[in-house]
Amino acid sequence: MIQEKISVFDIFKICIGPSSSHTMGPWVAANTFINALDKSSIDTIYVKLFGSLSKTGKGHGTDIAVMMGLSGHDVKTIDVHKLEDYVDYIKLTKQLPLSAELSIPFNPSIQIEFTNERLTQHANALTFIAKLKSGELVEETFYSIGGGFILQEGKEIGERSDFNFPFPIENEKDLLLYINETNLPISEIVRHNELTVRDNATIQKDLIEIWNVMLASIYKGCQTPGILPGGLNVKRRASEMSFLLLKEKTPQTLPDWIECIRQSDQSFTTIIKWVSCFALAVNEENASFGRIVTAPTNGAAGVIPAVLMYYLCFCENKGEEDIVKFLLTAGEMGCLFKKGATISAAMGGCQAEIGVSSAMAAGALTERLGGTPKQVMMATEIAMEHHLGLTCDPIMGLVQVPCIERNTMGAIKAITACQIALTSDPEKAKVSLDSIIKTMKETAFDMHEKYKETSEGGLAINVSVGIPEC
Numbered sequence: 001m002i003q004e005k006i007s008v009f010d011i012f013k014i015c016i017g018p019s020s021s022h023t024m025g026p027w028v029a030a031n032t033f034i035n036a037l038d039k040s041s042i043d044t045i046y047v048k049l050f051g052s053l054s055k056t057g058k059g060h061g062t063d064i065a066v067m068m069g070l071s072g073h074d075v076k077t078i079d080v081h082k083l084e085d086y087v088d089y090i091k092l093t094k095q096l097p098l099s100a101e102l103s104i105p106f107n108p109s110i111q112i113e114f115t116n117e118r119l120t121q122h123a124n125a126l127t128f129i130a131k132l133k134s135g136e137l138v139e140e141t142f143y144s145i146g147g148g149f150i151l152q153e154g155k156e157i158g159e160r161s162d163f164n165f166p167f168p169i170e171n172e173k174d175l176l177l178y179i180n181e182t183n184l185p186i187s188e189i190v191r192h193n194e195l196t197v198r199d200n201a202t203i204q205k206d207l208i209e210i211w212n213v214m215l216a217s218i219y220k221g222c223q224t225p226g227i228l229p230g231g232l233n234v235k236r237r238a239s240e241m242s243f244l245l246l247k248e249k250t251p252q253t254l255p256d257w258i259e260c261i262r263q264s265d266q267s268f269t270t271i272i273k274w275v276s277c278f279a280l281a282v283n284e285e286n287a288s289f290g291r292i293v294t295a296p297t298n299g300a301a302g303v304i305p306a307v308l309m310y311y312l313c314f315c316e317n318k319g320e321e322d323i324v325k326f327l328l329t330a331g332e333m334g335c336l337f338k339k340g341a342t343i344s345a346a347m348g349g350c351q352a353e354i355g356v357s358s359a360m361a362a363g364a365l366t367e368r369l370g371g372t373p374k375q376v377m378m379a380t381e382i383a384m385e386h387h388l389g390l391t392c393d394p395i396m397g398l399v400q401v402p403c404i405e406r407n408t409m410g411a412i413k414a415i416t417a418c419q420i421a422l423t424s425d426p427e428k429a430k431v432s433l434d435s436i437i438k439t440m441k442e443t444a445f446d447m448h449e450k451y452k453e454t455s456e457g458g459l460a461i462n463v464s465v466g467i468p469e470c
């Protein structure tokens with residue numbers, strides 16, 4: 001079996017909301033499918049969505065992602081302000097641009113089919129069928145396996161020859177071995193692995209770029225009032241919360257805004273409100289198709305930025321190097337859950353999203369606050385332990401309720417888990433990180449499908465959304 005080699009840059013990816021599995025994955029799959037074809041030979045394209053992509057794809061923007069991916073847009077660089085125009089153009093003209101000069105007829109309401117069928121291999125599947133001008137049909141099926149990762153049917157996970165990690169890590173046991181051998185903190189072990197792919201200056205630059213996108217999403221979310229799209233009429237709350245917390249202050253720039261936060265009173269109530277505000281801000285941006293960082297998913301994109309912002313604003317820190325180390329450690333904790341369990345809500349419910357992001361943040365914060373590697377793993381374990389069994393039941397299939405608030409809970413639990421670990425002896429812990437990952441995986445298997453991003457159970461069926469019946 002090929003050992004899965006995952007970089008922290010696979011865990012943290014710059015993209016747009018609202019979902020890594022339902023938006024980013026299908027988008028990248030569409031890119032992959034179209035780029036493998038001679039575009040001038042294509043007559044028509046059909047897309048079939050299966051399983052969870054079919055059940056909650058409308059609320060998660062899967063149809064939009066597919067159209068943008070087939071049109072060749074890059075999920076990392078697309079101008080989010082033009083997204084609506086691009087989609088409206090296709091819907092109104094019924095033309096799908098494949099390049100600047102080439103378009104084909106495409107009616108999304110007919111040629112993107114929400115099938116209500118489920119493929120056995122994975123809950124998130126989609127098939128692209130291109131009819132070529134020669135009459136030949138080209139058909140490819142992809143699986144969106146969480147966090148923006150995709151698999152193409154018939155293709156194994158490729159051996160990544162450029163990933164010649166000196167410390168290949170599958171589980172906690174491996175990590176403990178390297179810690180004992182090297183006496184290095186987890187962030188440095190991870191850095192050594194990443195150095196086989198990019199030099200240190202690039203690691204620093206790329207991780208700071210990731211942080212800057214996270215920070216921008218916090219700031220933008222805190223400046224933007226209004227109602228979220230999708231029809232549920234959810235009010236954005238981060239901007240009002242930020243305004244109230246700033247009291248009389250009216251900072252005009254991002255650095256000034258951060259400085260005002262740092263000067264806030266350090267009471268428990270104020271800090272908890274700011275942490276919640278940061279998490280709400282990111283996920284309100286995510287729900288608005290805004291630019292965010294998958295961490296490790298979009299639905300859970302607010303937890304890690306909120307905890308890192310908490311660290312930068314309310315704890316002593318040394319600057320950019322601490323941000324880099326925080327993300328290196330958090331990324332590796334995410335890799336452990338991806339390899340040993342899942343980061344897909346369609347496979348494991350919300351424990352796989354908010355639970356994993358909270359565990360990642362808890363471990364990273366613990367290292368930055370001086371915890372030993374064993375305390376880092378203990379904090380990661382504690383945060384997941386108290387998310388086990390968390391279901392995914394988004395109302396109307398939108399990544400809004402319970403998702404946005406749930407990020408605040410993930411962030412607060414991460415800080416709590418960190419504080420418990422910092423004052424505990426990991427040698428006396430009853431639950432290891434490996435055992436919690438195993439438990440999470442088994443819980444995922446046992447969880448009823450209606451709680452796995454299908455919107456067929458839980459809040460999704462018990463909350464009246466006030467939409468009049470036709």
Ligand code: SF4
Nearest residue numbers: 299345350353392403
């Ligand atoms: S309930 Fe959790 S897992 Fe489900 S869409 Fe919302 S954030 Fe993601």
